[in-house]
């Protein structure tokens with residue numbers, strides 16, 4: 334984007350001339366012609382290849398020390414730029430996903446929660462479910478790690494280059510309702526950018542608060558638009574049988590559940606709350622033992 338701004342504001346006035354001919358010896362004007370190295374560095378800075386520019390000297394030195402070919406030196410140099418661009422894009426995707434920080438599949442303690450099928454989580458972490466537009470439903474009592482697992486899968490998806498959106502069920506319906514109040518353009522923008530567009534939508538905490546009729550409609554709206562087109566990872570503290578209480582209405586609940594669970598992977602997480610881990614350890618005298 335920056336680069337385009339540069340290009341469009343760029344005007345030829347002769348002073349930007351970067352002479353591509355090999356430099357002649359310093360002329361009679363007393364100025365020393367820039368070395369090929371300095372000119373290369375200038376080109377790279379102009380093109381905003383800053384990560385590669387940082388490594389230019391090092392790679393050239395190593396290239397001549399190890400007698401590497403010119404194409405290998407160039408490839409190694411550009412690999413730094415590619416890595417920096419990928420890292421920058423990942424940071425942007427993580428920020429816009431609104432994924433909570435600090436939770437990943439790598440720091441999930443599977444030993445603490447033996448009810449979780451590790452094989453299944455490992456299969457999910459290949460992200461094939463996203464390619465197949467399947468949903469993942471994590472059901473279980475509070476504190477057992479449903480959100481943590483959902484976020485861990487989201488992080489894997491971001492690292493693999495997918496766009497991901499994380500939201501609680503309550504925030505999503507409130508956001509859609511207020512976008513709707515803002516008119517059809519606002520609604521379609523919000524729907525596209527946040528809830529229908531991203532290949533992976535994580536809807537956290539369905540069931541903690543009952544949703545009224547219009548909230549249920551918004552939930553149906555998202556689930557039906559994503560049906561067989563994009564994946565939803567959903568966490569809930571209520572089993573499907575209780576969902577008519579969540580939505581106040583059996584008809585809405587059935588319509589939503591039908592689409593959500595068709596072809597879905599359902600993970601029933603049972604066990605102790607991780608939040609109580611320390612308390613239980615204290616109670617049984619495990620701490621300091």
Ligand code: ADP
Pocket residue numbers: 436440441442443445446473474475476477478479480481482568607608
């Ligand atoms: P839930 O969504 O099921 O209510 P959370 O995923 O929010 O539970 O877990 C509660 C807290 O405990 C979070 O901080 C989470 O990171 C942590 N946690 C839960 N289970 C585990 C686990 N097995 N290993 C590591 N941390 C865990």
Ligand code: MG
Pocket residue numbers: 476479480481537538568
């Ligand atoms: Mg949770």
